[in-house]
Amino acid sequence: MNILRTPADMQQRARELRAAGKRIGFVATMGYLHEGHLSLMRLARKESDVVVVSIFVNPAQFAPNEDLDKYPRDFARDEALCRQAGVDIIFYPEARDMYAPDASVYVAEESLSRVLCGASRPGHFRGVCTVVAKLFNLVLPDVAVFGEKDGQQLRIIERMVRDLNFPVRIVRGPTVREPDGLAMSSRNAYLSRDERKQAGLLKRALDKAALMYSELDMRDTKKIKESIVKVVLHGPDARVDYVEIVDDRTLEPVETIDRRCLIALAVYVGKTRLIDNLVIGGAR
Amino acid sequence: MNILRTPADMQQRARELRAAGKRIGFVATMGYLHEGHLSLMRLARKESDVVVVSIFVNPAQFAPNEDLDKYPRDFARDEALCRQAGVDIIFYPEARDMYAPDASVYVAEESLSRVLCGASRPGHFRGVCTVVAKLFNLVLPDVAVFGEKDGQQLRIIERMVRDLNFPVRIVRGPTVREPDGLAMSSRNAYLSRDERKQAGLLKRALDKAALMYSELDMRDTKKIKESIVKVVLHGPDARVDYVEIVDDRTLEPVETIDRRCLIALAVYVGKTRLIDNLVIGGAR
Numbered sequence: 001m002n003i004l005r006t007p008a009d010m011q012q013r014a015r016e017l018r019a020a021g022k023r024i025g026f027v028a029t030m031g032y033l034h035e036g037h038l039s040l041m042r043l044a045r046k047e048s049d050v051v052v053v054s055i056f057v058n059p060a061q062f063a064p065n066e067d068l069d070k071y072p073r074d075f076a077r078d079e080a081l082c083r084q085a086g087v088d089i090i091f092y093p094e095a096r097d098m099y100a101p102d103a104s105v106y107v108a109e110e111s112l113s114r115v116l117c118g119a120s121r122p123g124h125f126r127g128v129c130t131v132v133a134k135l136f137n138l139v140l141p142d143v144a145v146f147g148e149k150d151g152q153q154l155r156i157i158e159r160m161v162r163d164l165n166f167p168v169r170i171v172r173g174p175t176v177r178e179p180d181g182l183a184m185s186s187r188n189a190y191l192s193r194d195e196r197k198q199a200g201l202l203k204r205a206l207d208k209a210a211l212m213y214s215e216l217d218m219r220d221t222k223k224i225k226e227s228i229v230k231v232v233l234h235g236p237d238a239r240v241d242y243v244e245i246v247d248d249r250t251l252e253p254v255e256t257i258d259r260r261c262l263i264a265l266a267v268y269v270g271k272t273r274l275i276d277n278l279v280i281g282g283a284r
Numbered sequence: 285m286n287i288l289r290t291p292a293d294m295q296q297r298a299r300e301l302r303a304a305g306k307r308i309g310f311v312a313t314m315g316y317l318h319e320g321h322l323s324l325m326r327l328a329r330k331e332s333d334v335v336v337v338s339i340f341v342n343p344a345q346f347a348p349n350e351d352l353d354k355y356p357r358d359f360a361r362d363e364a365l366c367r368q369a370g371v372d373i374i375f376y377p378e379a380r381d382m383y384a385p386d387a388s389v390y391v392a393e394e395s396l397s398r399v400l401c402g403a404s405r406p407g408h409f410r411g412v413c414t415v416v417a418k419l420f421n422l423v424l425p426d427v428a429v430f431g432e433k434d435g436q437q438l439r440i441i442e443r444m445v446r447d448l449n450f451p452v453r454i455v456r457g458p459t460v461r462e463p464d465g466l467a468m469s470s471r472n473a474y475l476s477r478d479e480r481k482q483a484g485l486l487k488r489a490l491d492k493a494a495l496m497y498s499e500l501d502m503r504d505t506k507k508i509k510e511s512i513v514k515v516v517l518h519g520p521d522a523r524v525d526y527v528e529i530v531d532d533r534t535l536e537p538v539e540t541i542d543r544r545c546l547i548a549l550a551v552y553v554g555k556t557r558l559i560d561n562l563v564i565g566g567a568r
Contacts, residue, residue: 129389163387164421165421167299
């Protein structure tokens with residue numbers, strides 16, 4: 001396994017691999033790896049000859065009031081996990097090498113990113129699109145795997161690939177969960193023991209919503225959202241940021257579930273903001 | 285010579301060429317080709333095995349009040365000129381295949397594009413950056429040649445390549461001029477015989493500015509700009525959009541020429557907007 005530290009080295013290596021006819025599979029991460037990331041790496045492995053994992057806590061996708069500084073980091077552990085997972089290259093750049101002091105070019109998605117996390121975190125998806133475009137140009141992947149847990153991000157990146165014609169195929173990686181259903185996330189490390197117990201309520205609320213849809217034939221999104229909020233608020237330290245049911249393709253709000261929809265929620269448990277989602281209705 | 289009409293065909297061919305180890309040289313045009321374009325193709329030829337020319341009048345870089353509909357087009361003539369110039373592939377897509385009806389991802393440069401033509405044409409450079417990013421992803425060039433005549437566009441594309449890490453080397457193509465100095469442009473076709481005579485004043489004004497700098501040691505940009513305006517306005521149908529002297533790298537206004545500067549101007553001759561520029565000062 002190789003660790004490359006500069007954009008120039010990464011791009012040079014990627015060019016050599018492509019010239020040698022290798023298919024490159026790519027997983028973009030912010031490090032502090034967990035089983036969710038490892039499952040994405042296994043998917044990338046299936047689709048390619050060489051697996052590249054980037055580890056970069058991207059400042060451009062954090063607002064000034066967010067958790068950039070305290071975002072958990074442990075490169076030695078990440079390196080060991082990548083090695084075990086059979087990763088070929090870790091791209092581990094520094095922010096000063098990724099962004100020139102006078103950087104002025106951005107990639108922005110202007111429809112899907114207005115809602116859900118985009119409404120709560122202005123500028124977040126512009127930062128995500130910009131860094132993912134940069135990483136695609138540096139890693140030159142044939143295939144890139146993104147997790148369904150970040151459901152809005154996944155759809156925005158798919159849109160970016162379509163609209164900017166990136167020569168990259170996006171593969172969706174299913175959400176990996178803890179035994180109580182909590183979606184794996186590096187931010188789960190922020191939770192106290194008590195908050196950790198409450199965090200399982202997000203998935204329980206989504207599961208109940210799915211049952212209302214499938215077993216009770218409930219189609220009224222207002223009632224389903226009310227049920228989700230009620231379950232989540234069983235946690236004394238839980239505060240809802242948003243609970244939305246939207247068209248799975250356009251992310252526009254839906255009143256009656258008559259097509260494939262995304263149920264998405266963001267909940268603060270204590271000071272930690274957690275997200276999760278589930279697709280219901282229509283054909284997958 | 286091959287003519288490819290769809291983005292999918294272009295990207296597929298580009299992938300095959302890259303897989304076969306060919307270096308791709310690229311010239312992006314809006315067609316109605318002239319000697320300026322042909323000089324860019326010759327530069328691309330020098331740097332590559334396969335020369336791709338795109339011909340696409342990009343709606344996204346025209347404002348509603350601009351000349352999209354009457355922009356001159358003559359594909360048969362363009363095809364013949366490309367064939368003579370030894371072009372290997374013409375990429376000639378339709379707008380409906382380049383932009384999905386719900387397209388929502390854009391590339392924007394937010395510093396260099398605020399001034400000069402960017403101030404006169406809001407949204408223009410966002411349209412340029414977005415289509416050039418798309419074309420880079422479809423044509424997969426090693427080298428792309430852009431003309432110095434569109435001086436601000438050239439610098440913005442260089443910035444985009446740097447900031448988004450496109451694996452493309454940009455080559456600058458010198459401006460090609462008519463015998464009286466008028467920079468070649470497809471829009472010159474709009475000029476009446478009388479306007480065409482006056483259009484030569486743009487270059488004459490720039491030449492006089494260069495002489496003031498080199499022979500009279502004039503460093504005061506206010507005085508140089510006044511001289512340029514005076515020469516241009518010898519044309520009875522000339523109206524100045526802007527005359528600016530800016531830092532060649534940042535495009536910020538300069539009062540005293542103590543570094544490499546770009547003199548840039550946009551002038552309406554009748555209803556036709558013409559641009560030209562010249563670099564003075566500093567080391568090239």
